[in-house]
Amino acid sequence: MRGIVMAAPGDVRVEEREDPKIIKPTDAIIRLTATCICGSDLWPYRGVEPVNHTPMGHEYVGVVEEIGDEVKTLKVGDFVVGSFVISDNTCEICQAGYQSRCVHAEFVSQTIGTQAERARIPFADGTLVATPGHPAPDLIPSLLAASDVLGTGWFAAVAAEAGPGKTVAVVGDGAVGLMGVLAARQLGAERIIAMSRHADRQALAREYGATDIVEARGDEGVARIKQLTNGLGAHSVIEAVGTHESMMQAIRATRPGGHVGFVGVAHEGVSLPADELFFSEVHLHGGPAPVRRFLPHLIQLIWDRKINPGKVFDLTLPLAEASEGYKAMHERRAIKVLLSL
Amino acid sequence: MRGIVMAAPGDVRVEEREDPKIIKPTDAIIRLTATCICGSDLWPYRGVEPVNHTPMGHEYVGVVEEIGDEVKTLKVGDFVVGSFVISDNTCEICQAGYQSRCVHAEFVSQTIGTQAERARIPFADGTLVATPGHPAPDLIPSLLAASDVLGTGWFAAVAAEAGPGKTVAVVGDGAVGLMGVLAARQLGAERIIAMSRHADRQALAREYGATDIVEARGDEGVARIKQLTNGLGAHSVIEAVGTHESMMQAIRATRPGGHVGFVGVAHEGVSLPADELFFSEVHLHGGPAPVRRFLPHLIQLIWDRKINPGKVFDLTLPLAEASEGYKAMHERRAIKVLLSL
Incomplete structure (x- = not known):
């Protein structure tokens, strides 16, 4: 499959990498519908944070393709929105509403990289939330925004x-x-x-x-x-x-x-x-937002068309043109870039 | 009257100074029953904060001797506990519970100095709280503690x-x-x-x-x-x-x-x-505690003998021996020193 890596500051590339597979029974594999570039992705782009052939991306919406044996709240074919931090949503810290500091927390950006065609999401039940059905295409940007910026x-x-x-x-x-x-x-x-x-x-x-x-x-x-x-x-x-x-x-x-x-x-x-x-x-x-705490409510607000956070995306490019997206955000020609798949 | 000044770091003296007088109609003059030495008084004592013949003390209980024309909630003879920050208790910040940042806030320690026989308390209605009656002597230390440390x-x-x-x-x-x-x-x-x-x-x-x-x-x-x-x-x-x-x-x-x-x-x-x-x-x-917010409740707890914060005073000295009190706290021979009048 294709995925985006940052080879070095300012050097964003499309690479071919292996399709992710279920490793643990709590994993899910999702096929990305849309992903995007975050303001925080500009830190390594500008050389302020170290980067070395790093898989990029931590915001995502998509369709569940495969689930591990212990995944209970999701099924293959569900449309899901996930947080940029993996969480079990059951530990004491999660239950207090701080899923971004879950005892099993893992930053999607550092290990997974969702600027890609597919992604393996650990603790799928605790990280992903299914939408009420498959969304109309015009809702996709707003649901994607819920993943991080919203x-x-x-x-x-x-x-x-x-x-x-x-x-x-x-x-x-x-x-x-x-x-x-x-x-x-x-x-x-x-x-x-x-x-x-x-x-x-x-x-x-x-x-x-x-x-x-x-x-x-x-x-x-x-x-x-x-x-x-x-x-x-x-x-x-x-x-x-x-x-x-x-x-x-x-x-x-x-x-x-x-x-x-x-x-x-x-x-x-x-x-x-x-x-x-x-x-x-x-x-x-x-601190890092416990997005998972708010996801069910935010998805509902979007589903009911009460809010339209997707308007924050003012440039849409295909995944293959991610490099141009980074450049546009770096040069402040775009507020936020959606990458379509 | 007598009052304590710190002439220089480590140099605590009793001085004769003029009795305070009502300046504004919202002032009250109190005769101190007890005062004490604060951990924060040790900062200038140790030379960490500048000091130059500074009147000391910001914790106090006493009896109202005189009130300005606009003072409404207090009368001469009332036993009162006051906060270490002057507050009007009516501004928007006070009403939100942050009397220590009242728009008329003034630190008692910097201008008034309650390690003394008498003190002028501005905004008396907003700063002082009268006890239900004259307290039994054993309640004095606890009421004094309410002024700051409690x-x-x-x-x-x-x-x-x-x-x-x-x-x-x-x-x-x-x-x-x-x-x-x-x-x-x-x-x-x-x-x-x-x-x-x-x-x-x-x-x-x-x-x-x-x-x-x-x-x-x-x-x-x-x-x-x-x-x-x-x-x-x-x-x-x-x-x-x-x-x-x-x-x-x-x-x-x-x-x-x-x-x-x-x-x-x-x-x-x-x-x-x-x-x-x-x-x-x-x-x-x-930050600096909005003691005034809690005073009515704390006074009641003390009055009803539900708490005994006064035990924190492990050394009592007459005002004239304040210098020894500072020394004892500086050398950690005492947790907190009460100065009696």
Whole structure:
């Protein structure tokens, strides 16, 4: 079968590799219907993270082709959406809603690579969720978004305690930030301030529910958020970038007692000043999103056409042209690229 | 009147200063019944924080001597307990429970100094709480503890979401850590692990409700907490020290999805690695405790003799001997020193 590897930073290739096989009785083999390129895939592309002939991809929807003997909730032919982290969904950590830190957690991106025609998914019952039936083609992008960016933006909004009566600010206008806007709206937030400098992303943010746009960043951006909130700061701030600057912007834009939900992948060397965190008196929570917690609800919202997260994909290419997709995202010509199969 | 100043690091003196007067109509003047020395007073004592003839003290109980025209909830003669942060208790931040970050917040330690015979308390209605009557003498130490260490330990336990079914670990065996143990017990925690190497503090921790003692620190201490919790870590961890080491010990001892309540005053230069915080997936919340939020409840618990936080004072000295009190705490001969008037 064909799959995408990154041979070296900036060097994305299609390779022929062996078809995956069932190894453990809890595995499933899926045939991918669609996959995509994540903002986090750009870190190795840009040489910020090491990469060496690495199978790429961790977002996926597809059809179950084969199941191990112990798989109980899925059958061959089911259309499924999976999380970017493998989880058993039964351990104490999963049951508390943190499937991304399951005692059996495994990152799909590091070992499996779903920018490919097929994939072996361990702990299939705990990782995959079947849709109510085979989806109409126009639902595929939205279901694919649920696999990571929607689930991640949703987790950020939940971690930031977005809800009725709340003012929510969103730092980062990439796909995850935009999904954070959508999630905050669905969770009932009163006011949603998207921090963005790009006209196309601002438009999509407004479509997803943003009530205000702030173009300023850093200290100036924080001052603007305070102006909009009686000098107090937002109740809830979603951080969807992962740099020191964006983290500090999020913390400083939050009122005392407010909540920061941070899902931008923080990189080695980024540190936070404990004294400022102490005196800010905010709540800080984030990390790799436990997408599996939210998948059943998100699938239903998509199935019922109550949300349309798939609009975040503004470029679709065949899998074979993945290299062009990476380039487009790297050059910010695309927010997010769907790879069709 | 007499008051304590720190002339320079390690140099604590009694000075004569002018009696405080009502300045604003929301002020009250109180005559101190008891005050005490805080662990945070040792930072300038040790030269870690700048000090220059600074009036000391921020914990206090006393009797109202005079009130401004706009004070409504207090009358002359009331016995009161106050928070170490001035608050109006009416602004949006106070109403959300964060009186320590009130829009009119002022630290008692930096401007007022309650290691003295009298003190002017701004926003008296919002800062002070009257007890149901004049307390029996044996209740004074406990009411004084409510002013800071009990309120702070309580906030840490609430921030760490200590409660029924939870395993709570406490990093730090000073007065605040011990109060964290007491609070976790009152909040219904199932198991409370005190991290302590001092026999006297271990004994008090057990008396306050600790079910387990861990003497190991750092990585070894974290490993021990994991051993005691099926390899997962504690649900709730109270951090009551404020160093990089203690913060990392607290974060690493917490299970994914668990809660760290940190109240050890973090000092400049202490930083936290954002990537580890991200992948740890813990909730982090802390800061200067909004003691005012908890005071009515804590006073009632003390009044009804349901808790005895005053046992944390293991040395009582007259105000004039404050210098010896600082020395005893600095040398760890005393956990916490009460200064009587």
